[in-house]
Amino acid sequence: MVLEQLQRLSVLSKIDEQIEELREELGELPFEVEEQEKRVRTKQAEFDENEAQIKAAKDTQAKGNQEIQSLKDEVERLRSQQGDVRNNREYDAISNELATCEKKQDEISSSIAQARMTEENLSKRGEDLETALNELKERLSELEGELNSLSDSQSTEMTDLISHRNKLVDELSSEWRLQYDRITEYHVDAVVEVRRGSCTGCFSVVPPQAIVEMRKFQKIHECEQCGRILYPEEMPEETFGIDI
C-alpha cells in the first residue's frame, strides 16, 4: 500500500535526521576536550618549570648562608690568631686573609639577595600560573562531564532510534529502501512535505497536477528539482508507535 510506504518513509526520514543531529552534537566535544587537555598540560609544564626555578633560588640562598656561616667561623679564628702574632709580617698576612674573607662574604651576600628577589618574583608568577592552571582544569572537567553525560544519554537515545529505524526499514519495499538510501547520499531530509504547492526541501514549485496525483496515494512522487520523496499535506499522520 503506497500510503503506508510513504508514511514509513516519512518517519524513517525524521528518525535519520535525529540520528544525524545526535552525531553532530557529540561531534565537536571530544575535540574540545582534547584541546583543553593540551592547554592544561602546557600550563602544568610552565608551572612545574617555575617551581623548579623557585627551588633553585632557595638552594642558592641556603648554600650561601652556609658559606657565610663558615666564613664567619674563619674570620673569628683569624682574629684570635691575629692576637697571637709575633711580628708585623704575620699580622699583615692575617689581615690579608681577613680582607679576602670579607670580600667573599660581600659577594655571597649579594648573590643571596639576588636569589631572594628572584624567588619573590617567581613566587608571584607561580601564584598567577596556579590560578590559570586551576581555571583550565575546571573547564576541562566541565567539558569532560558534558561529554560523558552526552555520550550516556546519547547512546541510549541512539540505540532507541536505531532499533526503530531497523523495524521501519524491514517493512519497506526493497525498491524504496534503495531509493531512500540513494537520496540520503545528498539530503539528510530525504522525505519532505509539499506545503503551499512547494517542495519543503528545495522550495521549488511542484506542478499542481503532481499534487493532485499525490493525494490519491497511488504512487510515490519525487521532487523534480532535488529528487527528495514528496508527500502531500493531507497525508494522514501515522507514527507506527514511535515517539518522534
Ligand SMILES: [Zn+2]
Ligand atoms: Zn525539492
